[in-house]
Amino acid sequence: MSSTSIPRTGGTEFTDNLNKVYGLYTGGFVVFVLFLAFLEWMGVPNSIIGYLFVFFTLAVYAGIGVLSRTMQVSEYYVAGRRVPAVYNGMATGADWMSGASFVGMAGTLYLLGYDGLAFVLGWTGGYVLVAVLVAPYLRKFGAYTVPDFLSSRYGGNFARFFGIVVLFCCSFTYVVAQIYATGIIASRFIGISFEIAVFVGLLGILLCSMLGGMRAVTWTQVAQYIVLIIAYLIPVVWLSTKQYGIPVPQLTYGQALQEIASLEQQLVAAGSTLKAHTQPFTSYSPLNYFALIFCLMLGTASLPHILMRYFTTPSVRDARKSVAWSLFFIFLLYFTAPAYAAFAKLEVYQNVIGASLEALPQWVYTYGNIGLMKVCGVDAKSVADVAAACGQVAGHPGTLRVQDLAINADVIVISTPEIAGLPYVIAGLVAAGGLAAALSTADGLLLAIANALSHDIYYKMVDPSAPSARRLIVARVLLVVVAIAAAATAATRPADILAMVSWAFSLAAAGLFPALVLGIWWKRTTTAGALAGIAAGFGITIFYLVVTRYYPALGVESFGMTSLLNPITGAPVVDVAAALANPETVGAVLASKVGWFDVTNISSALFGVPIGFAVMILVSLVTPAPSREMQDFIDAVRRPRGETLMQEKTT
Amino acid sequence: MKTPNAELHWEKTRRLMFIMLGLWFFFSFIVHFFVNALNSIVILGFPLGFYMAAQGSLIAFVVMLFWFAKRQDSIDRECGVAED
Helix, strand or coil, rough: CCCCCCCCCCCCHHHHHHHHHHHHHHHHHHHHHHHHHHHCCCCCCHHHHHHHHHHHHHHHHHHHHHHCCCCCHHHHHHHHHCCCHHHHHHHHHHHHHHHHHHHHHHHHHHHHHHHHHHHHHHHHHHHHHHHHHHHHHHHHCCCCCCHHHHHHHCCHHHHHHHHHHHHHHHHHHHHHHHHHHHHHHHHHHHCCCCHHHHHHHHHHHHHHHHHHHHHHHHHHHHHHHHHHHHHHHHHHHHHHHHHHHHCCHHHHHHHHHHHHHHHHHHHHHCCCCCCCCCCCCCCCCCCHHHHHHHHHHHHCCCCCCHHHHHHHHHCCHHHHHHHHHHHHHHHHHHHHHHHHHHHHHHHHHHHHCCCCCCCCCCHHHHHHCCCCCCEEEEEEHHHHHHEEEHCCCCCCECCCCCHHEECCCCCCHHHHHHHHHHHHHHHHHHHHHHHHHHHHHHHHHHHHHHHHHHHHHHHHHCCCCCCCCHHHHHHHHHHHHHHHHHHHHHCCHHHHHHEEEEEHHHHHHHHHHHHHHHHCCCCCCCCHHHHHHHHHHHHHHHHHHHHHHHHHHHHHHHHCCCCEECCCCCCCCCCHHHHCCCCCCCCHHCCCCCCCCCCCCHHHHHHHHHHHHHHHHHHHHHCCCCCHHHHHCCCCCCCCCCCCCCCCCCC | HHHCHHHHHHHHHHHHHHHHHHHHHHHHHHHCCCCCCCCCEECCCEEHHHHHHHHHHHHHHHHHHHHHHHHHHHHHHCCCCCCC
């Protein structure tokens, strides 16, 4: 059964009317926000407005999920392959932009200045590689999952299994972090307990994905993209209009940068030490800055939950167009994030630093009370607390200094409505946006993991004769199991797992990028070469991550690792010899502070990718060339015309 | 409809791929090697080196991808291997 011969029942009408449906939806959402603004004006308490926001949006996503239920295998795995390029672009945007991108990206830019832009560049430029090297060819092949392609290209279940291992390693920690983010956002904004919030989020995720698989996730992600982009843009556009008279924050923050630079000079002249906002390489050395960009980009081009979005377009041509649209929709958020950072920094330098301790702005206390703002080392809960804490500091002048203030990265986006003096309804909107970002990413990841288990392991490896109905039941059961496992892990607040999320990009890049790219672009790649390359690249990356993070002493003693260097002074950041002298604390002191050639472990694919490529090429050259049939198969993958190569059986 | 010419198609596709990777490498890495020099130029308040990393390269990536989709499509048509 090919994609074109699927009976077009229940959904054709919907896909024909997408503009109308989502136009109405966007209008409805705007009316809903205005209605809540009216309620606020009428004196309805903030907590009720917060509840209405969260539950109404969750109900809409769940409704879309239930309406998109399906009993067809190709609908469940690839949304029937008829998602238009623009809408798939929006869905990919929501899939891509996580709770952390939405809430934390601007904060990272606030804290790191120029060096934080490595994330902005890395998380956008990778789409060039997706479009040019990988996505259109996987679409032509007609895969349901990324391991599907590895298995066909590299002859069998060994390659499939390697693909599943890499997929699981990079997706599971990531989905735990998303569910954790939904819990944090829901508990912070509507005041329910974190553990309950995690399971409310879980329910939302399951309702969106369980009944309709990829089809349901696609249409909820489009809805979630619309909410998140409106929520992200409104506060900062408002702030820009208020301060500079032009509603284009991406242009006006240039003026803010100028003002920040002159305030920074005054602060430095007055004896403060600070990292200038636009000064490069103050947090990362040039090597680490570019290594991070490299790893994030190649990771983007290998993450299975992103690649599988391009399996849903009607044609190879649409897959390419769709990558361009995806990047456009992602770009809208990422080129706005630096504006948030600049406006927040200006506010802090103008109204917080140098203010007398009794006259700090109100928002400092708002976020101090939920543990996100520290002044003189304690949560800024009240004027008295702050005065007492700073009173303990020897020689404190009584006005706030740069080094007294510690801001959590999450504050920047969520505090902007309050800093701009906007009504509470906008803060609720931002919460709804953050929730949409976290839920949509969690949906995509969960589906990637569950599909690998149900399609690749169960159907392709355990029971290839399973009828469609049973496959779909197994797929759903596994989805629920993985979701509950992820939520249960998130509910324990696992600090380690959250720190590991940034590893996902390096793991995906080292594990999948060489095998995917060479599999398409170099016919000579053999099965033995690919397996050896995946094992070597992925192996060295995970070795570097685990040793630098958990066994740094072993790394120093047996593998020639040395202390990382301070990017400004070039001095070692820890005294390795002194740390080794105390076996009790050596692990904690050295964790993530040692490595080879001063490369931080977040960029460990810098070693894994070249080694993966090298091993793959060398082993391929010494093993017999792939068969004639395999070469014809690769030719067919490269040629857009013709049927997909992986055909679904018609039962 | 033209007769399919798979060799020519792949040659042109490869050439386009190398052009795209060259542009990608330039906007991802090369231009940012010169951030300090570029930062001495200030436009509308933006130091140019900072601007390139915050917006300039991103705009280049978006434009490149739309151009690529169009260009690859015309290669497919020219060589008779486009989808119908």
